[in-house]
Amino acid sequence: MSLDDTLREAFRREAQHLEGIDLPTYREFGKDPFEPIIGLGPSDAPVGFLGRDPGKQEVKWGEPFIGSGGQKVRQGLHLAMHGEPLPDFEASREVGRRVFWANTVPYKPTGNKAWSMSVKKRFQPLMAELLITHWQGREVITLGREAFLWFGINQPREVRQALDAFWRREDCFEAIHTTTLVLEDGRDATFELAPLPHPSPLNQTWFKRFPELLESRLEQLGVAQRLI
Template sequence: MQLDDALHAAFRREATGLEGIDVAVYEKYDRDPCEPIIGLGPREAPIGFFGRDPGEQEVRWGEPFIGAGGQKVREGLYRAIHGAALPDFEASREVGRLAFWANTVPYKPLGNKAWPMAVKRRFQPLMAAVLVDHWQGRELITLGREAFLWFGINQSRETRQALDAFWKRDDRFETHHDTPLQLENGHAATFRLYPLPHPSPLNQTWYRRFPDLLAARLESLDAARRLG
């Protein structure tokens, strides 16, 4: 699935002159820092993954979720579909083409620090349009707190409060949350979110548990049948 010309141009326009993009990394790999990194996958992909923002390897390959943390996700996806360990890097790229992938902001920030709320608000209408109008699926595995709570940006107070309350639940990584997402033009959809912790090695609290949590999510979503 490709972004339509108008939406693609809007992403590039918002990125032009944006402070905080890690321009040096884009230059290192001869990549355009205004080009959004969105690994859209098939328009009809029934299951998607939603994270925070790209890292260096994502810039290098022009694909989201391809670095160390993303490889943990792709490894779990491959195992769920094929019942075997991920054999190599190319297999991780290939299995990724079966699902939908996106981030709160599709540009690498300096120092891999989370984008400030002002930047997330700036890109929220565009990312929301990708989710509501361009992707046909409605079930998303969100990775980390920021990706999950992104669904409250520019939404109603009731929606934000419901997301906050759900994130505080002890069983948040074992159940799901349905939330509406409304665009400025009135278009809207309800998404079923399956939150997981961020798969970063720096997240010591959850890193070792992540593969089992992801496997349980993929099993509950019947990913082997629906994506295989």
């Protein structure tokens, strides 16, 4: 599946007014800083992953979740599907083509600092349209707090409160949260959210447990059987 021209141009127009894009990194790899980094996969991909924002390796390859944290996710996918660890980098790219990937903002920020809420609000309508109209799947594994709470941006207060309450649950990395995402024109879709902690080595609290948590999520959602 490819991003249609109308939505791509909408992302590009918004990005041209975005301060904080890591321009030196884009220049280093000869990449267009206004091109959104989104890994669409098949339109009927049974599961999607939503993270915070791209990093340096994502800019280099033009693919989301390809850096160190993303490799943790791709390793888990490959293990679930094939019963063995990733043999090499190309295999990680290949396994990623079967699922849907997105970030709250599809541009690398300077210093890898999280985009502000105002920036996430600006891009939320475009990302929400992408999720609702360009992908048929409705099960999303979110990575980290910001990705999970993104589903409350520009949504009714009760939606945000429900997300906040769920995130505080002790079993939030085991249970499923159902939420409805509504576009400005009234179109909507209901998603099943399966949150996980962010797989960054900086997240010492959960980093070592991430592989087992991901394995449980993939088994819970029956991802391996649906991707083979």
